[in-house]
Amino acid sequence: MRFLSLILVLLASDALACSCAGSDLQGQYEGSDNVFTAVVTGARFDDDGNIEADFMITEVFKGDIPFDKLRTTRSGTTCDTSITVGPEYIFFMGDEGRFGMCSGNKTIVPGRPTPWLDLLKAYKAGETPDLSSPWDFRHHDGSCSLRTDFRSTEDWIMSHLTLEYRYAAPDNPVWTIEQMNKAGYARAVFILPTRKEPADATLNLKTRDREFGATWSDDALPGRSRGAFQLSGDDVRAFAQELLHTKVVQVAGSLERYPSLDGTVIRTTNAGSAIADFVECASQ
């Protein structure tokens, strides 16, 4: 019974999960012939069950857009997708104008932050030398955080590096680990999509002047099936200070599940004032 059930679960999982290579904006941009924003103004099924969509370009960032329709091809795999008429998207396309679940297209939702679009505009205007991931600083309920995303080619989920500092106990504690709700709690988590690294795995984060050894933690995200390499205590503030004058964080480590992370670089080019804001917050 349990074996049969396991098969059912795996089938259900397969029905949901289309395995795409993860990519950040830089990777998406470099891997696409055409990058543009457009409103999808109409869509229909053709006789073969494929989708043909009309679009109205709002801004071009790369390419000549040598097609006048967007098309999917029904493959019968879990990577088949659909499209929604009405929203504006950032499209990453080849010259055929075809898209699928792994194309990396992004919906632009009015009223929500659009970091990728902002960065594409800044890059087009020559205001930034590259499209490395932006850094995001936030205050929320007694804590502040600094986050940037990065690509791990072994998985389709973007991973991220987040620094968090709690300067006051939260009004509504959300963490089941009591320590995380206490003022003064600090950590930097290098979050990966799964928990599949062994308990003794380590990851080194090398800044301009220092190297920080992050240790693997299964319970960095209580209740979630994701693990993280973690720095804690004074290392977090020291790491944040280092980020202020570091352009590239070198990631090093021998990981079983994510070997490509060894040698990954995380750039601070597009941090804006986010790192300084976090350092100021963490000095409270």
Add this chain to the structure above:
Amino acid sequence: MVTDQPSNPIGGGNSGVSGVGFASGRCLDDDWFMRVIVISLLLSMFLPRGALAQDAPCTCDRDDLLANIRSAQTIFYGSIQEAKMESGQSDTIKLTLDVRDPIRGKESGPVEVSTTLPHECGVRARLGMHSLYVITNESEPVTRCGGSGSHYYQQGHELYDLHNLVFALITIEYADSDPQVVRSWLNRTFSKNYTRRENMESFFGLIGELDPETIITLTDNEVIYRNIVFVFTDDILIDYFWNERS
């Protein structure tokens, strides 16, 4: 009603693609194991990929929404075959729909309706996506506040019980005339021996609100709606059947 996702920065993914996680290397008891399976299968059947991540916020009044459903001329569960922004009206989308399960009024497709953009509470115009359509006046756009659209389960959401809205309407419409349709939805929605009565209370409550003239009989072990009998033991749904005597 606010449909924004939590803004917690730690672990907050934005992939828009749902996956089914599975804990390996742990000793799982059978009950826990089966719950995972049932939830996984239900999610795989009913959750369109990225649906939650892309639905724009929309504030609706629950009472108005249910009142609109009660007075609607046409209600059906169907899918979008074609969508087109109407020329000169960039905030309106014309939808051509295929009727899968007629509930009230129109029996078959294609049906043409219009809707507003998602951030203006319109139905998400995603090709092939199944949703509920509630048409009160054919000249008016269908909207999520009118009851149309996909009502997903969202934990802690004040209108969370509406995720059973389609099934409640199907049950009301077909309980007497075509039990097979209700059975089909029942089998997909609630699992015998694993569904707790408390998880069905909102479903029974919704039926009571949408069909106030019919009395729902509640006892310790049974819930009876028209001739459908839901049987519980220790607050677990163990059976449902059509009472031929009534």
